[in-house]
Amino acid sequence: MKIALLGYGKMGKIIEQIALDRGHEIVAKIDKDNAADLANLNGDTVDVAIEFSMPAVAYDNLTTCIKNGIPVLSGTTGWLDKLPELEQLVAEQNGTFFYASNYSIGVNLFFKVNEFLAKLMNPQKEYEVDMVEIHHTEKLDAPSGTAITLAEGVLDNVERKAKWVNESSEKAEELDIISLREAEVPGTHSVHYRSEVDDIEIKHTAHSRKGFALGAVLVAEWLPKQKGVCSMDDFLKL
Numbered sequence: 001m002k003i004a005l006l007g008y009g010k011m012g013k014i015i016e017q018i019a020l021d022r023g024h025e026i027v028a029k030i031d032k033d034n035a036a037d038l039a040n041l042n043g044d045t046v047d048v049a050i051e052f053s054m055p056a057v058a059y060d061n062l063t064t065c066i067k068n069g070i071p072v073l074s075g076t077t078g079w080l081d082k083l084p085e086l087e088q089l090v091a092e093q094n095g096t097f098f099y100a101s102n103y104s105i106g107v108n109l110f111f112k113v114n115e116f117l118a119k120l121m122n123p124q125k126e127y128e129v130d131m132v133e134i135h136h137t138e139k140l141d142a143p144s145g146t147a148i149t150l151a152e153g154v155l156d157n158v159e160r161k162a163k164w165v166n167e168s169s170e171k172a173e174e175l176d177i178i179s180l181r182e183a184e185v186p187g188t189h190s191v192h193y194r195s196e197v198d199d200i201e202i203k204h205t206a207h208s209r210k211g212f213a214l215g216a217v218l219v220a221e222w223l224p225k226q227k228g229v230c231s232m233d234d235f236l237k238l
């Protein structure tokens with residue numbers, strides 16, 4: 001497959017290696033210095049684009065792909081306030097777009113465990129719930145996209161929680177997400193339920209970025225035959 005990489009940083013470089021190992025061709029590497037070259041790519045020259053860039057530029061990169069007829073998947077976090085506009089464009093252009101806050105297979109199974117546990121804990125009102133996410137110090141956004149997806153899984157199922165906040169809150173209806181930044185940590189997420197008598201904790205620890213990158217390449221292999229807005233639930237049939 002002919003793959004364009006949009007963003008050639010930590011993720012872009014690992015994705016390149018995995019894609020080459022799986023027999024794909026990298027036909028473009030778009031980064032800050034050659035960002036204008038993206039406008040010259042189209043669906044004839046690129047089978048699929050993989051976008052891991054930065055919150056400030058992701059939306060423009062994605063709209064260019066959709067307008068130029070390139071199926072595109074994005075892992076960039078911190079730009080999702082613009083997702084409804086992008087979804088509208090995808091519908092208007094009959095395009096193909098995939099988004100996941102986390103491409104690791106393990107995290108997507110963890111999302112389901114989180115929802116199941118939240119359902120069980122809904123009637124158990126003696127338990128307080130909070131979350132912690134830990135990432136490397138270069139991360140630009142907080143809380144992480146993965147933490148937001150986990151928080152949505154709690155909020156959809158635990159009625160005593162109304163919204164998440166990225167701090168430690170005294171308000172019973174607020175779900176705390178604590179963001180910690182430590183050198184070299186690829187991504188650790190935990191959800192805690194605490195009562196006077198015991199604690200329950202679920203935790204996912206990424207040992208490297210390989211799981212995110214492999215998931216993105218597997219989705220890229222699947223995506224060109226799809227239409228519309230797709231997610232990991234569609235890909236994994238969860």
Ligand SMILES: NC(=O)C1=CN([C@@H]2O[C@H](COP(=O)(O)OP(=O)(O)OC[C@H]3O[C@@H](n4cnc5c(N)ncnc54)[C@H](OP(=O)(O)O)[C@@H]3O)[C@@H](O)[C@H]2O)C=CC1
Nearest residue numbers: 007008009010011031032035053075076077101102103212
């Ligand atoms: N969904 C998932 O599974 C995962 C998501 N992520 C997310 O992916 C994103 C990228 O992560 P990571 O690779 O670690 O970050 P990096 O900062 O290492 O890489 C981002 C790259 O984007 C480049 N860039 C800047 N402007 C543009 C532009 N206009 N077009 C294309 N590229 C540009 C940057 O260049 P320069 O440095 O020169 O500015 C940099 O090389 C983040 O939002 C992160 O949260 C990360 C891991 C997994």
Ligand SMILES: O=C(O)C1=N[C@H](C(=O)O)C[C@H](O)C1
Nearest residue numbers: 077101102139144145146187
């Ligand atoms: O910035 C990162 O590194 C990561 N970002 C994603 C997120 O915000 O959830 C996924 C992963 O945790 C690594």
